[in-house]
Amino acid sequence: MMDKYHPGYFGKVGMRYFHLNKNKYFQPIINLDKIWSLVGESARVEAAKDTSSAAVIDVTQHGYFKVLGKGQLPEQPLLVRAKFISKLAEKKIKAAGGAVELVA
Template identity: 35%
Template structure:
């Protein structure tokens, strides 16, 4: 049934408008807090009845795949530090060629960044195409392990 007049019109002049004592309907304490407050405490029975999936985890998260990227080193670094590596006995010198085993230094792949001035014989698991070209153009060799 549709009301002809709103209920508030009947309440006009009643001071508390159906709220009991005038002190009782003041703040959010009258409704037990604002928003979702008290969901784990005084509103727990409401949560159990009307929104049982509100708390707790649900579903499954797929574990992220980790990609093992090879550790890389550039040709210019090897060229600059070739003499130092020979002094530290991490590389050996045979004639004019310097033989460097990159896996002993903790690298997997040689990249072709920079210029080479020395004849280097480099041993590694992988080489980029530009690295192989630069090494061979300079009189060295790229040995794949």
């Protein structure tokens, strides 16, 4: 009832952005030439020694959601888990003897 006599009753309180559209498709990206840096050099050497199994790299655990096809991959099998992947990246991974798994 007596609020209009207290400080802060009149005037604007900060700026508002009424039609703000938040990014619905937040996709941090990583290229193929940097994908082995996520697991380290020792994991790559171990994967090169054991040819019967493929190394598994889950890029979502490292904060990346999309894999792009820039760069070259070594000729060893690799399983990449990502939310999004480009056609060129998928082609290069399969050419190196690997596989791609999409996660939700």
